[in-house]
Amino acid sequence: MIGTRDNRAVELVGAVAVGLTRLFGRVEPDGLENLPLTGPAIVAVNHTTIADVPPVLSTLYRTGLRPSVPCHQDGCGTEHGHVRFIASSMVFKNPFIGPLARQAGMVEVGRQAGTVALKAAKDSLARGEVVGIYPEGDVAATADGSPRRFRFGVARLALDARAPVIPVAHHDARLIGSGSVARSLGGALTSIVRRPTVRLRVGRPVMPEEFAGLAVRDVVDLVQKRVTDVWRSLAHSESVPREETA
Template identity: 40%
Template sequence: MAPAREKGGPAVALAAFVFYPLTLLLAKRRMEGLEHIPATGPALLVCNHVSYLDPVYTAVFVHRARRVPRFLAKASLWKIPVFGRVLQGSRQIPVSRGSAEAGASLEAAQASFADDGVVVIYPEGTITRDEDGWPMAARSGAARLALDVDVPVIPVVHWGTKSVYDHYRRRFRPSWRTTITVKAGPPIPMDDLRARLADRGPRPLLRETTERMMTAVRELLGEVRGEPVPEVTRGTRGPESRSTEQ
């Protein structure tokens, strides 16, 4: 018997009512690795980010695993009429970038873990600027969460969303000839890093933790794309950043 679906309330039901048909209309949809999303209890999902459509597909992916996703997202989205109320009602986590309140988003994520929530974060902080769609260097927020709280850390990748909506080229091309894939991998080993948290300075450990997570994301993306993974992470964004930007 399948586990009971996590209850999300009216806001989550409304989002599901909109997102499910939308993901089916924009392109063919393929979702793999749902078994890696824990049926109960907290989890941290670390994802690549190639298009602003990614969260729509991530949300449906997690919901199909019978869980409710809680995204770390730009606080400005809460100001959008109706949409902001949906974000609030579904208990998403606002991130105030570049302000003294930025650390509050990590505290809110930790509170979500305490409530057995599934938290979703895009460690790069924005959609990748890599021309070939590989992840850029990531920020430190995901690593901080992964080290501070003993929860499963699950890599999740998207591929195909950029073919439908390419933000940088201002191109929107829905097509059933396009396949959008969302795939989760097995949990990333974290116990050894957490055990060393008290023995090493936070900055080197944050870099190592970030690289381990993003290596898992890149390798999973390479599987989905059927291509070799670049040896060097592209982009100038470094994991040592103090920002908690999603």
């Protein structure tokens, strides 16, 4: 998963995400200037439904942070960047999504592969790449969609790589579809008519000096607080018209 690939294939993932987002709704983004084009850096995103993946990936892609392996071509790291996401085994086992995840160089994580996945992600950060992670680990969302308890992986990666963590939060993604895969897909089909709006905001990075010397649990709490703060800034405010990236 970590080797070089033909980016003509792997960058298909970003284009697919843009197409799906345009089909199912629209995105109102904010704070995109906080996204890095080079690493080491960790993009930490809240997760409420499988339907939130296309809006997140499409926003990153249109901003210049492509969900693919680094191309090392002219402009790589200055005019555009690349992000390698950590994804569950369920994603890789899906007959439709799995091939795209592999082409994009995503890192598979599961009960038997957690250590291997963290090692692969750590190696990516050591090479100066950007790694994306959903710290909650699954989509068992709370009633209001607020971020749930983060797992330790994001903290271990941040501490080991001394990498900044960029908090990203979205609100209203469940309006596209939520619940089981079947229910999410059913909701997505009706969203073609409903055209829901997903608000997404990128917060100020959590810099390494902010968590230097902290225990893993404390780093998890810090990152979770920052992602939650970004989420609350969306959930507790009225939607303000912004440039659409759908």
